[in-house]
Amino acid sequence: MTARPSEPADSGWSASMNVLGDFIRAQRQLAKMSLREMAAMSNVSNAYLSQVERGLHQPSLKVLQSIADALQLSTDQLLKQAGWSTSAGSDGAGPVAQSTEDAIKADPRLSPEQRTALLGVYRSFVGTA
């Protein structure tokens, strides 16, 4: 589990650029759901959910909505994660955004030094040096 077997060669997309799938999986685990539970709630087969989370397939709108519903997310949030530009007005109101970086910056339990350190670690991970 959690092991990426081989990265299936892929067709053009730089291998591990699976934003949507990772996001869905993260949200599902956050909600403490198994694939089968989520499958039952969304009427999407657990097999397919697994593949979507691993980035092997690009789900349709219908499935995306079902997933959003099961996870109690807005479809917009999922669509943002799926590769769509939203073009119109970038974000504006877009509140929920909530990046990890922002969360760290806003965390009152961290001292300034700790904050800086944690941000450093995080950035080194995601390559936002």
Next chain:
Amino acid sequence: MTARPSEPADSGWSASMNVLGDFIRAQRQLAKMSLREMAAMSNVSNAYLSQVERGLHQPSLKVLQSIADALQLSTDQLLKQAGWSTSAGSDGAGPVAQSTEDAIKADPRLSPEQRTALLGVYRSFVGTA
């Protein structure tokens, strides 16, 4: 043309419940474009566009974006026409992470190992060992 030959009997969907297709067709004609012109602009085949407009097929996100682009509409407008409720269920209590820890857990840019590591660092800082 513009004549509906026979309403293809249909399979369950109440025949003329084709909101998205009608909208697209209306917008296209408003822009005084032929199917083939629009096909050229959007890189979607005229054949498929025809079927989408007639409600015989449900286009994918990718196609929807291409169409929106050709028609100079925002993708949102088209998505609204496609049957999507934006629902988001109840919202409010929704997950999506409020704490730093949740943000880290939900961050799609982190690998499982990185996530664990970062959480470890964070917890060591705030004493939530």
Next chain:
DNA sequence: TGCAGATGCTCAGTATGGGTAGCAAGTTCC
């Protein structure tokens, strides 16, 4: 030590999205 249940994943098949080629009907020009 077993077994039973849950987990995520894979394999094989079906349904549907989407493209290519070609059709019939309508214009315009000869």
Next chain:
DNA sequence: GGAACTTGCTACCCATACTGAGCATCTGCA
């Protein structure tokens, strides 16, 4: 009456979204 062009639509085909059944692994629990 043609061609030569456009229009929208359809028949055929392939790629991919999606499902169902089953596998392998990891727990409990006797």
